[in-house]
Amino acid sequence: MKYISTRGVSANQSATQSFSDILLGGLAPDGGLYLPEHYPQVADRLNEWRSLDYAELAFRILSLFIDDIPSADLRAICKKTYTAETYRYCRPGRNAADIVPLTSLAPDFHLLELSNGPTLAFKDMAMQLLGNLFEYALGKRGETINILGATSGDTGSAAEYAMLGKHNVRVFMLSPEGRMSAFQRAQMYSLDEPNIFNIAVRGMFDDAQDIVKAVSNDAEFKARYKIGAVNSINWARVAAQIVYYFKGYFAATRSNDDEVVFSVPSGNFGNICAGHIARMMGLPIARLVLATNENNVLDEFFRSGIYRPRTSSETHVTSSPSMDISKASNFERFVFDLVGRDAAVVRELWQSVDAGGTFDLNATPFMTHLPAFCFVSGSSSHADRLATIRDVWQRHQLMIDTHTADGVKVAREHGLPGLPTIVLETAQAVKFAETIREALDRDPLRPLPLEGIESLPQQVTVMAADVAAVKSFVAARC
Ligand SMILES: Cc1ncc(COP(=O)(O)O)c(C=O)c1O
Ligand SMILES: N[C@@H](CCOP(=O)(O)O)C(=O)O
Numbered sequence: 001m002k003y004i005s006t007r008g009v010s011a012n013q014s015a016t017q018s019f020s021d022i023l024l025g026g027l028a029p030d031g032g033l034y035l036p037e038h039y040p041q042v043a044d045r046l047n048e049w050r051s052l053d054y055a056e057l058a059f060r061i062l063s064l065f066i067d068d069i070p071s072a073d074l075r076a077i078c079k080k081t082y083t084a085e086t087y088r089y090c091r092p093g094r095n096a097a098d099i100v101p102l103t104s105l106a107p108d109f110h111l112l113e114l115s116n117g118p119t120l121a122f123k124d125m126a127m128q129l130l131g132n133l134f135e136y137a138l139g140k141r142g143e144t145i146n147i148l149g150a151t152s153g154d155t156g157s158a159a160e161y162a163m164l165g166k167h168n169v170r171v172f173m174l175s176p177e178g179r180m181s182a183f184q185r186a187q188m189y190s191l192d193e194p195n196i197f198n199i200a201v202r203g204m205f206d207d208a209q210d211i212v213k214a215v216s217n218d219a220e221f222k223a224r225y226k227i228g229a230v231n232s233i234n235w236a237r238v239a240a241q242i243v244y245y246f247k248g249y250f251a252a253t254r255s256n257d258d259e260v261v262f263s264v265p266s267g268n269f270g271n272i273c274a275g276h277i278a279r280m281m282g283l284p285i286a287r288l289v290l291a292t293n294e295n296n297v298l299d300e301f302f303r304s305g306i307y308r309p310r311t312s313s314e315t316h317v318t319s320s321p322s323m324d325i326s327k328a329s330n331f332e333r334f335v336f337d338l339v340g341r342d343a344a345v346v347r348e349l350w351q352s353v354d355a356g357g358t359f360d361l362n363a364t365p366f367m368t369h370l371p372a373f374c375f376v377s378g379s380s381s382h383a384d385r386l387a388t389i390r391d392v393w394q395r396h397q398l399m400i401d402t403h404t405a406d407g408v409k410v411a412r413e414h415g416l417p418g419l420p421t422i423v424l425e426t427a428q429a430v431k432f433a434e435t436i437r438e439a440l441d442r443d444p445l446r447p448l449p450l451e452g453i454e455s456l457p458q459q460v461t462v463m464a465a466d467v468a469a470v471k472s473f474v475a476a477r478c
Contacts, residue, residue, distance in 0.1 A: 001040075001065050003235065006336040007032030007347045019066040020137045023130075023236045024145060026229025027216040031354075032346065033333050034235045040064040043282030046256040049246065054099035055082040058129070058243045065239050069136070077136060081129045089428070089447050090116040091398070100125070100244050102251040102422070105396050109415070111404065111425045112248040119187055120428040120447075121322070122271065123158030126240035130230055131162030131169075138168040145228040146170045146478050148215055148470075150208035152267065153180040153322040154427060157187035159230040160196050170195045171230075172474050174208035177201060177462055180321055182454050183431045189458035197477060203465035204312040206327045209268075214467045221471060225478050232270025233329050241274035242281075244424075249283055252420040259286035261421040263411030265403040266290045266298055267323035269330035271424060276334055279374065286419055290377040291410035293320040293385075293403075298328055302377035305367050307331070307349075308358040319382050319435040320402040322427065327353070338373065339366050378410035385409070389429075389439040399444055401427040402435050 003017040005028035017025070022034045042049075042064070049057055059078040066074055084096035090113060094101040103111045117124025138145060147169060149159050156173040163169045173188065177200040189198050201208050212231065216222055232238055249260055262285060264272040272290055279285040292299045294316040301307045310326035318324055332350060338361075339345040345366075349359045361367045380388070388405040392398055400408065407423040415421040429436050429444040436444045463469050 001036050001067055003034040004037050005030050005032035005034055005343065006332050007343055007350065018068045019236075020068050023133055023137055023234070024143075024228055026227070026234050027213060029219060031213070031217055031350075032343070033233055033329065035333055035336060036065055039277060039280045041282050046283075050250045050256070053097070054243070054247055055079045057247060058082055058240070061243050061246060062239060073136065077129070077132045081132050086118065086128055087116040087124070089120060098251075100247050102248065103398065105392065105398070108418075108420045109411070110252050110420060110422045111398075111400070112244065112251070112422050113425050114244060115401075115425055115427045117158070118161045119154065119157040120431055121154035121158060122424065122426040123154045124161070125244060126237045127155070127158040127162040127230065129240045130159075130234070130236055131166060133236060134163070134169055134228075135166050143226065144168040144170075145226050146172065146474060147228045147230050148172045148174070148212050148474065149230045150174045150205060150212045151180075151188075152176065152205035152324055153184040153431075155231060156198070157184065160188055160191055160193075163195065164191075164193060166195065170197070170478065172197045172199060172470075172477075174199050174201050174211060174470065176204050176208060179204060179317055179324065181432050181434065183433060184321075186453040186456065186458065189460045190453055190456035192457075192459060197473070198460040199470065199473060200460050200462045201465040201470075202462070204315050205325050206315065207312050207465035209327065209329065211465060211467050211470050215471060215474075218471075225474055227474075231329070232268055232273070238270055238274050238277065238330065238333070241271060242278050245275050245278035245283060245285070248422045248424075249285070252422050256284070259284045259419055261285070261287040261289060261411070261414070261416050261419050263289035263291060263407045263414070263421060263423040265320070265323060265407040265424065265426050266292055267295070267325035267328065269298060269328035269334065271426065273330040273333050276337070276373065280337070286374065286416055287414065288373075288375050289411050289414045289421075290375055291406045292377070292379045293318045293323045293406050294379065294381055295324055295326050296379040297326050298331065299377040299379045301331075302375050305362040305370070306358060306360045307353070309353060311356070319385055319432065320380075320406050323403055323406070334373075338369060376414045378413050380406035380409045385435065386439040389436065393440055399429040399436065399440070400425065401429045402432045403427050
């Protein structure tokens with residue numbers, strides 16, 4: 001499989017990049033995001049895949065996108081990654097060997113538990129694989145990499161845990177100062193590892209993400225300091241996330257003629273972008289429900305056709321903080337498909353977005369294509385979140401986190417009669433204890449090894465959200 005950039009060569013021109021190149025390259029040199037030159041069609045493989053375990057399913061799906069790693073090696077990487085030991089923090093009574101157990105709240109309403117990995121958020125699903133892929137690809141090339149990432153709370157710790165002890169990888173992770181939960185801060189800042197550097201920037205996630213993109217767009221700096229990416233701007237993240245849509249579909253259905261609805265708590269559009277691609281590959285998804293918190297840029301687009309990213313000062317600090325995002329990177333990947341994979345159109349639209357502007361697709365023919373992509377959307381507020389957490393606790397004795405609560409709330413409004421709805425459970429409640437206490441007047445349970453992490457010593461460098469300052473921090477340590 002070759003890869004093309006959303007802003008580069010158009011789909012009918014020759015594509016150039018292999019998987020390992022874009023794994024290590026992250027953002028495309030033209031500022032766009034990589035996508036495969038076509039989506040493999042797999043409807044006729046669902047029978048064969050239905051009974052596979054997670055690691056084997058991951059191998060089968062990923063091998064459609066990765067043809068420059070020998071099969072035996074890729075299978076071994078998947079087997080090493082998707083183990084019950086790594087994804088062990090599941091609810092009592094669930095089988096950790098399922099990797100993503102399905103929990104039913106009603107016969108046709110399920111949670112897909114994606115947050116049973118080391119950092120208790122869905123980011124571990126892809127990030128653990130990335131850690132192993134980086135180690136493999138760098139080892140083969142005899143190279144090292146300096147990862148520059150941005151987090152609103154979960155990507156950071158997932159990346160840092162995935163890269164722990166990897167001698168050929170350094171991680172520089174930008175987080176928004178004072179915007180994450182105490183637990184999230186402790187997960188990252190309490191790590192005392194020679195290859196991990198935490199930087200808290202004065203701003204929001206979008207400021208941090210802008211810095212990552214600006215550094216990546218400086219070709220000379222990127223090459224000199226071997227800068228790589230672990231955010232979902234890196235195609236490998238999205239590819240790995242496709243797998244659990246298939247696994248969730250198989251767990252919630254009996255036959256491959258059944259259709260399902262997925263509900264996805266969304267911020268940077270990476271998670272639901274993987275669902276969109278799974279559907280484009282032929283997985284019978286009748287509807288993709290996009291759920292936002294009070295930062296409802298994406299909900300606004302799917303309701304109105306207008307994409308209006310907000311500035312950091314217009315971005316709300318909410319109780320589902322990992323979704324406090326107003327400029328969704330992966331939305332560009334979806335728009336590339338929506339406009340018929342015409343890179344020139346994407347370039348023009350993002351010229352406006354990158355200059356702080358907006359776009360309106362209403363007067364374009366692309367709006368007529370939108371319904372065929374099966375998205376619906378809704379948003380959730382702090383009060384909705386509390387009510388949903390309470391309701392699920394009282395009716396099912398299950399504690400859900402604030403982001404999953406947004407997904408449940410919007411799913412209840414947009415399910416389709418007679419079809420199973422699968423809400424992606426994107427984090428564990430313990431990461432957002434303050435809001436859980438507000439909703440339920442009790443503390444969430446936490447895994448034993450994470451008892452007391454908030455009182456460990458923390459190391460973080462605080463700085464302005466400034467590209468030059470971040471560059472000199474990185475340069476001084478490489
Ligand atoms: C817990 C949680 N839920 C949902 C999201 C939103 O996912 P995405 O950014 O892929 O849309 C994130 C962050 O990305 C998250 O950390
Ligand atoms: N919600 C994320 C921010 C988005 O990150 P991405 O790596 O999925 O692009 C976080 O918690 O850090």
